[in-house]
Amino acid sequence: MEIEVLQLGMLQTNCYLVWGSGSSCVVIDPGDQAYRVQEALEKLEKTPDAILLTHGHFDHVGAVRDLVAEYACPVYLCQEDLALPPRMTGGELYCTHNYQEGDKLSLAGLRFAVLHTPGHTPGCVCLQCEDALFTGDTLFAGTIGRTDLPGSSQEKMAQSLKRLTQIPENYRIFPGHGEDSTLDEEKRSNPYL
Numbered sequence: 001m002e003i004e005v006l007q008l009g010m011l012q013t014n015c016y017l018v019w020g021s022g023s024s025c026v027v028i029d030p031g032d033q034a035y036r037v038q039e040a041l042e043k044l045e046k047t048p049d050a051i052l053l054t055h056g057h058f059d060h061v062g063a064v065r066d067l068v069a070e071y072a073c074p075v076y077l078c079q080e081d082l083a084l085p086p087r088m089t090g091g092e093l094y095c096t097h098n099y100q101e102g103d104k105l106s107l108a109g110l111r112f113a114v115l116h117t118p119g120h121t122p123g124c125v126c127l128q129c130e131d132a133l134f135t136g137d138t139l140f141a142g143t144i145g146r147t148d149l150p151g152s153s154q155e156k157m158a159q160s161l162k163r164l165t166q167i168p169e170n171y172r173i174f175p176g177h178g179e180d181s182t183l184d185e186e187k188r189s190n191p192y193l
Helices: 034-044 064-071 079-083 154-165 183-189
Strands: 002-008 013-019 024-028 047-052 075-078 097-099 104-107 110-116 125-129 132-136 172-175
Touching: 002 034, 013 034, 013 132, 013 172, 024 034, 034 064, 047 064, 047 104, 075 079, 154 183, 172 183
Parallel strands: 024 047, 047 075, 075 097, 132 172
Antiparallel strands: 002 013, 013 024, 104 110, 110 125, 125 132
């Protein structure tokens, strides 16, 4: 598995291009600046099989419509986030498929497992693929996502974080913002875990 990271928009959201063998890839959280995602895809000679969204906040979905217009690829989002207020999403959310806890997706020669981790939003998910865990705004290196926003829940975040601490594998962590980490490192040093 190969991973390319782009930091997009004013909030420097991490967008991930992920692929196995072949010419297709998966785009995770294209938050803004669709042209930069397109430039990276062209440089890598990849075409998106799908766009996977960890949650529906505007800084994670801002480039979705432009990329769909260019590549006509499906977009996956957890249904619970469709109820988020427009001021948090930047307008009406666009998706073609809803995924939920336990779903398995075969895309771009890879297999993604969906872990529903509400707290930052009702529909936050983490996406596990091989030795990687794409955590969106649930878990960052050294901290966690905010729980003081509309649709957030400290209680649900605590439950989601507890769940992550119970995962025995030492996944590489690829968060929605900031540097990557490992699950073992976060268990050791992240005060919220």
